[in-house]
Amino acid sequence: MTTLTGKSVFGGIAIGRISFYKRDQGTIQRRHVEDAGQEIARFEQAKEQAAKELQGLYDKALQEVGEANAAIFEIHQMMLEDLDYLESITNIISTQKVNAEYAVGVTADNFSQMFASMDDAYMQGRAADVKDVSDRIINILSGKTGGEEAVTAPCIIAADDLVPSETVQLDKSMVLGFATMYGSSNSHTAILARTMGIPAVIGLGAALSPAYDGQMAVIDGDNGQIIIDPDEETLAAMEKKQKEQKARKELLLSLRGQDNVTLDGKRIDVFANIGNLSDLGMVLQNDAGGVGLFRSEFLYLESSDYPTEEEQFQVYKTAAMNMAGKKIVIRTLDIGADKQAGYFHLPHEENPAMGMRAIRICLTRPEIFKTQLRALLRASAFGKIAIMFPMITAVKEVKQIKEIVAQVKQELTNEGIPFDQEIEMGIMIETPAAVMVSDQLAKEVDFFSVGTNDLTQYTLAIDRQNQTLDAFYDPRHPAILRMLKMAADNAHAAGIWIGICGELGADLSLTEEFLRMGIDELSVSPGMILPLRQKIRETDLSRLTQK
Numbered sequence: 103m104t105t106l107t108g109k110s111v112f113g114g115i116a117i118g119r120i121s122f123y124k125r126d127q128g129t130i131q132r133r134h135v136e137d138a139g140q141e142i143a144r145f146e147q148a149k150e151q152a153a154k155e156l157q158g159l160y161d162k163a164l165q166e167v168g169e170a171n172a173a174i175f176e177i178h179q180m181m182l183e184d185l186d187y188l189e190s191i192t193n194i195i196s197t198q199k200v201n202a203e204y205a206v207g208v209t210a211d212n213f214s215q216m217f218a219s220m221d222d223a224y225m226q227g228r229a230a231d232v233k234d235v236s237d238r239i240i241n242i243l244s245g246k247t248g249g250e251e252a253v254t255a256p257c258i259i260a261a262d263d264l265v266p267s268e269t270v271q272l273d274k275s276m277v278l279g280f281a282t283m284y285g286s287s288n289s290h291t292a293i294l295a296r297t298m299g300i301p302a303v304i305g306l307g308a309a310l311s312p313a314y315d316g317q318m319a320v321i322d323g324d325n326g327q328i329i330i331d332p333d334e335e336t337l338a339a340m341e342k343k344q345k346e347q348k349a350r351k352e353l354l355l356s357l358r359g360q361d362n363v364t365l366d367g368k369r370i371d372v373f374a375n376i377g378n379l380s381d382l383g384m385v386l387q388n389d390a391g392g393v394g395l396f397r398s399e400f401l402y403l404e405s406s407d408y409p410t411e412e413e414q415f416q417v418y419k420t421a422a423m424n425m426a427g428k429k430i431v432i433r434t435l436d437i438g439a440d441k442q443a444g445y446f447h448l449p450h451e452e453n454p455a456m457g458m459r460a461i462r463i464c465l466t467r468p469e470i471f472k473t474q475l476r477a478l479l480r481a482s483a484f485g486k487i488a489i490m491f492p493m494i495t496a497v498k499e500v501k502q503i504k505e506i507v508a509q510v511k512q513e514l515t516n517e518g519i520p521f522d523q524e525i526e527m528g529i530m531i532e533t534p535a536a537v538m539v540s541d542q543l544a545k546e547v548d549f550f551s552v553g554t555n556d557l558t559q560y561t562l563a564i565d566r567q568n569q570t571l572d573a574f575y576d577p578r579h580p581a582i583l584r585m586l587k588m589a590a591d592n593a594h595a596a597g598i599w600i601g602i603c604g605e606l607g608a609d610l611s612l613t614e615e616f617l618r619m620g621i622d623e624l625s626v627s628p629g630m631i632l633p634l635r636q637k638i639r640e641t642d643l644s645r646l647t648q649k
């Protein structure tokens with residue numbers, strides 16, 4: 103038994119034989135051609151054929167994994183029209199009098215090296231795409247149908263890495279899971295794996311040897327592992343886990359695509375809470391209406407230095423694109439208290455939960471705040487992003503925030519950088535002060551989202567991190583419920599929506615009460631979306647109010 107650990111792209115258990123993805127490794131021959139013009143015409147024809155194939159793949163992906171994920175094949179089509187790329191190929195053919203396959207191969211190598219050496223993670227990702235597009239043309243030129251062997255029995259697909267067209271061409275009913283040596287969690291393959299809901303682990307390194315081809319293995323997507331040749335005990339444990347997961351999933355799966363509507367017709371949005379991009383698969387698999395809380399501070403926590411604007415932009419953009427038009431509420435960094443990042447050099451505090459955290463850091467260190475706002479606004483051009491600010495206690499803070507946002511918007515406008523001019527901006531209601539002035543706050547923002555975790559901490563004066571106080575930490579305390587009602591009434595009086603993104607939102611024993619308060623959105627962990635939907639659909643508010 104061998105256990106390899108990589109990065110989880112999508113959770114769940116897959117059990118089956120490993121099939122190493124086989125490509126035609128044929129090398130390209132350099133041939134002399136007499137008539138360069140004729141060879142260029144041959145290339146042009148192959149290019150047209152490649153464009154048709156890509157259109158077919160786009161249509162297939164559009165049906166299977168949605169518009170945002172299908173977009174990669176549009177990018178490939180665009181690459182086919184890239185003037186530098188085309189000029190390089192035709193130049194090589196005409197100046198060196200060589201065959202088109204060779205010219206395309208050399209150009210692909212040059213361009214992919216160039217992309218790979220760029221600082222920008224997005225551009226690095228294009229290295230695989232230019233190879234993918236070029237291989238397609240070369241295969242057409244040399245009369246090959248693709249090179250890869252069709253997968254004929256359900257198996258775990260292992261590979262060095264898979265390019266998007268390889269992933270989408272696989273017969274999904276035959277794929278139990280993915281395991282790759284390389285690849286990034288932002289790669290399109292990872293995104294596709296997530297969207298398809300297939301257990302996947304990437305970055306296993308060279309230890310994932312082709313010698314394992316044909317061996318039994320278990321992908322434990324929850325732990326980012328592949329267990330090759332598992333012993334009986336491990337296999338039995340994994341089978342049990344898989345069975346439990348399946349049973350639970352099937353029960354709830356019938357609720358996918360259904361409305362979050364009570365028996366008497368009241369609707370509510372059910373969104374998901376996420377901490378990073380790898381959670382998005384679960385969001386989509388569980389059919390969330392959107393993301394109600396993206397805790398952006400995880401980006402900062404996972405980093406050893408301040409994430410740059412570009413790094414953040416890539417993450418927010420990928421998230422927005424994955425959500426394909428559904429709303430994604432991204433919360434600005436909530437560092438401090440229990441979430442400490444050394445490079446912020448926050449001074450030691452006796453009482454960090456009541457200290458320099460979240461918006462207080464952003465307002466005292468605007469350069470950090472502005473970097474994040476620029477990234478968020480830039481990403482808003484790629485989807486339906488809303489920005490949310492944590493730990494608000496006063497109208498004054500919101501006014502200050504709005505001033506800074508206005509400055510950043512102006513800068514972007516001056517630079518000609520597009521962003522969503524109508525971007526929604528809201529605040530977390532997670533301090534008693536915010537509840538008490540929620541009538542005034544509601545006039546300043548587009549929405550409220552109640553953070554019941556902190557609201558409980560600050561209202562009941564109980565450190566949420568202190569386990570010994572668990573018995574006293576009661577988010578269902580009438581004080582909290584009254585505060586929720588007060589904030590909801592004030593939100594509605596000002597015509598804005600209100601959600602709950604603290605853990606209490608997933609407390610099914612309170613769903614009816616939340617509905618009656620008129621809460622417009624509940625944002626819960628992805629795994630709670632369908633149970634919550636079930637609860638909502640069983641609720642009859644007319645009967646309850648008559649009681």
Ligand code: PEP
Nearest residue numbers: 532553554555556603604
């Ligand atoms: C909350 O306080 O309820 C909340 C959602 O934010 P966090 O748990 O990240 O503090």
Ligand code: MG
Nearest residue numbers: 532553555556
């Ligand atoms: Mg909070």
